[in-house]
Amino acid sequence: MTHPAANSPKRLLLSIIELGGYPDFKPLYRQAGYEVESAASVRKALGLLKKLSPDVIVAEFNFQSDFRDRTSSLESLLAVVQRTPRTKVIVFYEKEHAHQLTRLTNQYPIHETLPFPIDTANLEQSLHRAAAG
Structure with missing residues (x-):
């Protein structure tokens, strides 16, 4: 007889750490x-998404004022992820970029946003909410 948990697939989380500077949340x-x-850039994460279908993606919003047509590379990721509606995206952001992030949250489905410094209890609750649907 097999253990019931042995048959249930583990949920997959893709962590994209471009700038870092915060604790390892693995x-x-x-x-x-x-x-x-894990991926060290959105570009590498986009390559992984061709092979993987994560339940959750945790990424940073790195506002880049030099982009003419978008606010950050995260926008490219969100455009791809919206094709897999069951994937939940959690975004870390700097409080001073909240206004620019609002453009993305209005345009793309983002599960939750968490400001730096990341509160581990809030992150844990966000992960549980993502798993619950």
Whole structure:
């Protein structure tokens, strides 16, 4: 007889860490029941999305004022992710860029946004809400 948990697939989380400067949340992601894949750029994450279908993506909003047609590389990721509506996106952001982030949250489905410094209890709750649907 197999253990019921052995048959249930683990949820997959894709962590995109471009700038970093905050704690490694992989232990928290695993504790919340996720297998973790990581990418060091949105470009690399887009390549991974051709092979993977993560349940959750955690990414940074890095506002780039030099982009003419978009606010950040995150916008490219969100355009691809909207084709997989079950994927939940959690975005970390700097409070001073909240106004620019609003453009994205109005245009794309983003599960939740969390300001820096990231509160681990809020992140954990966000992950549980994402898993609940």
